[in-house]
Structures are given as C-alpha cells and as structure tokens.
Amino acid sequence: xxxxxxxxALVGIGALGLWWWLRVPTxxxxxxxxxxxxxxxxxxxxxxxxxxxxxxxxxxxxHPGDARAHLWFGLANMHAFIGNDELPxxxxxxxxxDRAVELDPSDTSAAGWRAFWRFQVADNRGDDLAGPRRELxxxxxxxPRFTPFLVAVAMADEPLDSGWPQRALPPLEAIEDCGDGTxxxxxxxxxxxxxxxGFHATLGDLKVRLGDVEGGRAQYARARALPTYADWPxxxxxxxWTEGADERARRLTNDDxxxxxxxxxxxxxxxxxxxxxxxxxxx
Numbered sequence: 097x098x099x100x101x102x103x104x105a106l107v108g109i110g111a112l113g114l115w116w117w118l119r120v121p122t123x124x125x126x127x128x129x130x131x132x133x134x135x136x137x138x139x140x141x142x143x144x145x146x147x148x149x150x151x152x153x154x155x156x157x158x159h160p161g162d163a164r165a166h167l168w169f170g171l172a173n174m175h176a177f178i179g180n181d182e183l184p185x186x187x188x189x190x191x192x193x194d195r196a197v198e199l200d201p202s203d204t205s206a207a208g209w210r211a212f213w214r215f216q217v218a219d220n221r222g223d224d225l226a227g228p229r230r231e232l233x234x235x236x237x238x239x240p241r242f243t244p245f246l247v248a249v250a251m252a253d254e255p256l257d258s259g260w261p262q263r264a265l266p267p268l269e270a271i272e273d274c275g276d277g278t279x280x281x282x283x284x285x286x287x288x289x290x291x292x293x294g295f296h297a298t299l300g301d302l303k304v305r306l307g308d309v310e311g312g313r314a315q316y317a318r319a320r321a322l323p324t325y326a327d328w329p330x331x332x333x334x335x336x337w338t339e340g341a342d343e344r345a346r347r348l349t350n351d352d353x354x355x356x357x358x359x360x361x362x363x364x365x366x367x368x369x370x371x372x373x374x375x376x377x378x379x
Contacts, residue, residue: 120150121150122150122153122154123154125151125154125155126158127152127159127162127164127168130151130152131164133148134148134149134151134152134168134171134172134175135286135287136148137175138368138373139289139372140329140373149169152165152168152172153169155169156169161199162199163197163199163200163206164196164200166193166199167192167196167205167206167209169188170188170189170190170193170195170196170210170213171193173186173189174193178367178368189213190217193206193209196210204235204238205241205243207239208238211228211231211232211234211235211243212232212243212246212249212250215231215232216250219250229251229260232247232251233263237267240270240271244264244270244271245268245271245298247263247267247268248265248268248298248299248302249298249361249362250264251263252298252305253356255353256348261302261305262306264302265303265306269299272299279292279318283295284324288371288372289372290324290328290373291372292319293322293324293325293328293371294361294370294371296316296318296322297315297337297359297370298359298360299315300313300315300319301344301359301360301361303315304341304345304348305344307345309341309345313338316338316341327375329374330366330369330370333366334360344357
C-alpha cells in the first residue's frame with residue numbers, strides 16, 4: 097500500500113510538473129482579437145509572439161469549444177517552435193491541432209495543417225514517413241485550396257528517386273489559378289501580403305528540382321511581375337536565388353545527394369516569413 101501510494105504521488109508530481117512546463121499565462125482576448133495579434137507576429141512583429149500565444153490561450157479558456165481558437169493556438173506554437181526549437185511549443189502545437197480537428201472535423205484546412213505538422217514531427221524524429229505522407233496527400237485532396245502548398249513545402253526536398261517531389265507538383269500546379277485568371281487574388285491579404293511571391297517561388301523551385309529549369313524561371317518571372325514585388329522584404333534574396341537556378345539543377349543531378357538544395361520558402365529565416373512578413377517590417 098505504501099509503495100502504491102508513493103507511485104501515485106510520483107505520478108501526480110510528474111503530471112503537475114508537465115502541466116507547469118506546458119502552461120501558458122493567459123490574456124483576456126476573444127478569438128478574433130487573438131488571431132489579429134498573431135497576424136502581427138506573422139507580419140514581422142516577432143516581439144509579440146509570447147503575447148499572441150497567451151492571447152490565444154485566453155481565447156481557449158473563455159471558449160474551450162472554439163475550434164478556430166485551438167487551430168490558431170496550434171499554428172502560433174508551431175510558428176514559435178520553428179523559430180525556437182523548444183519542445184513545449186511542439187507539444188502544445190500537436191495537442192491544439194488535434195483538438196481543432198476533433199472539434200470541427202469539417203474544417204479541411206485544419207486537417208491539412210495537422211497533417212503537415214505530423215509530417216514535420218515524424219521527419220524531425222526520423223520516423224517512417226509512409227503514414228504521414230499518405231495523410232498529407234489525403235488532406236490535400238480534401239483541401240485543394242491551400243494544403244497542396246504544404247505538400248510541396250514538405251516533400252519538395254525529398255530524394256528525387258523516391259518519387260515524392262514528383263507527386264507534389266500536380267496538386268500545386270492545379271491551384272496556380274485563383275479562378276479569375278490570376279495567382280494573386282486568393283493569395284494576397286493582410287495575413288499574407290506576399291503570399292503570391294511565396295507561391296510562385298515554391299512552384300518555380302519544385303519545377304527546377306524536377307529538371308524543368310525553364311518552367312522554374314517562368315514562375316520566378318511571374319513573382320517578379322507582381323505589383324507587390326517591389327516591396328517584398330525578401331526581394332533581394334530572391335533575386336540572388338533565381339540567378340542560381342542552373343547551379344541548383346546541377347547539384348540535383350550530380351552523384352552527391354548530400355548537396356541537394358532545399359527550396360526558397362524553407363531556407364533559413366524565410367520559413368513562413370517569405371509569404372507573411374509585411375514590407376514595413378524590413379528584411
């Protein structure tokens with residue numbers, strides 16, 4: 097009995113310690129206000145990151161059944177993990193995205209984000225990716241508006257002989273037209289002021305990776321022709337990137353898979369920021 101009591105006490109202490117490790121101070125925000133604050137983080141106000149996470153935690157406290165609050169809390173923690181690589185962010189992101197899908201199974205965008213995050217977690221841990229790949233591809237079929245972009249980001253830099261980069265291309269090409277003959281009307285807004293540049297950069301990189309250098313250059317040219325391009329914080333970096341298309345293609349076809357390049361969107365501090373960072377925040 098004493099041993100059982102000790103075990104129970106240790107479990108309780110461990111659970112309390114985990115709760116304390118994962119806890120987030122909450123702020124009194126409703127969901128739209130909290131999302132708007134996190135949008136400022138995505139637009140370049142990185143000093144507001146912890147406040148935005150606390151605001152979204154407060155929105156969840158006030159409305160625990162609000163799937164949208166859980167989704168954005170998950171995205172905020174995922175974004176923080178990308179920048180900080182600290183485990184509590186990853187755990188909170190996983191739990192929140194799971195909860196968002198559980199609360200609203202009809203939200204195909206939430207399912208896409210969860211599949212993308214599960215793929216990233218499995219990849220980082222070195223787990224088998226067969227299941228996460230299938231889930232992500234299925235999610236792209238369910239949400240053809242945006243999840244194909246996540247598929248491309250996740251799979252573009254996989255080995256060419258695996259066939260996965262090739263599978264990422266058709267769904268990404270299929271969403272190039274927003275329905276009005278442009279690639280910009282559905283990809284430019286306050287939350288993602290340079291989403292179209294990021295889209296064309298990613299599609300161009302995928303084409304280059306698959307050996308279609310001219311097709312890639314055509315996508316890069318479409319990015320440069322956008323009216324928002326002049327104010328893109330990553331314009332100079334992108335100009336240098338496009339000049340290296342031939343070299344990237346060469347590295348992809350040599351005998352050393354270890355020097356295969358990644359894609360512009362996923363390189364260094366440009367992850368997420370390439371689409372979301374506003375011009376006023378600088379490069």
